[in-house]
């Protein structure tokens with residue numbers, strides 16, 4: 312049997328990067344996945360490549376009505392939801408001097424509001440059977456940078472949002488546990504394009520690697536394996552925790 316055999320898992324931002332890597336490992340371990348993304352072309356292609364146990368739905372995670380529709384679809388098609396992985400996010404660069412209020416709000420809407428909406432929309436359905444909510448934060452929740460004012464603060468909100476929801480679930484005894492994941496720098500299409508967009512990409516890549524005390528970046532599977540653990544019953548006593556997988560970045 313797989314470690315998440317027959318679990319029904321909804322994963323946002325599954326078209327590429329850590330979401331895609333997580334989806335791959337979860338399918339390998341026997342799960343049935345609904346991946347969502349606002350990039351329809353990439354999401355459709357990813358679901359096709361991952362095989363018959365993966366379905367793709369278009370979703371903008373900032374849209375409350377779409378959350379209701381997506382959860383309604385999951386309930387109608389699968390009857391339950393075992394795991395919700397709130398993975399979709401954007402990185403907004405800039406200091407307090409550079410970032411517009413509009414971009415600051417956009418970062419919060421995609422990175423924070425989406426997690427509130429996801430957990431709130433899925434709560435009733437997941438409470439029927441119990442399950443696991445997994446919220447992607449970042450080592451950037453702990454390590455600040457002058458040029459990441461929006462992303463740092465948005466990602467820092469996620470562990471506390473996670474703790475509050477975890478305590479609510481514990482009080483309700485609804486069998487739902489809620490945890491946050493804090494990756495260090497992992498080479499994904501997002502990070503690749505950030506590096507490519509700098510004046511000296513080779514130097515940027517070297518500095519990104521050195522930010523981790525271990526001296527190198529992580530791989531998507533470093534986070535995908537943690538997703539499998541948190542999605543599986545192996546983590547049944549873990550709730551309200553923030554799991555750092557970051558090569559020591561947040562020490």
Ligand SMILES: NC(=O)c1ccc[n+]([C@@H]2O[C@H](COP(=O)([O-])OP(=O)(O)OC[C@H]3O[C@@H](n4cnc5c(N)ncnc54)[C@H](O)[C@@H]3O)[C@@H](O)[C@H]2O)c1
Pocket residue numbers: 323324325326327328329330347348349350370371372373397398399400401421447448449450451493494495496497498499500501502
């Ligand atoms: N890669 C890293 O180094 C790193 C480090 C720390 C934390 N994280 C976090 O891990 C998660 C995944 O990161 P990644 O590097 O794979 O990112 P990515 O940009 O490669 O992938 C994010 C996915 O989310 C989707 N998305 C963006 N906005 C959306 C929206 N409004 N609605 C629906 N989908 C949307 C994108 O289309 C994309 O498929 C994010 O929460 C990110 O903040 C990543």
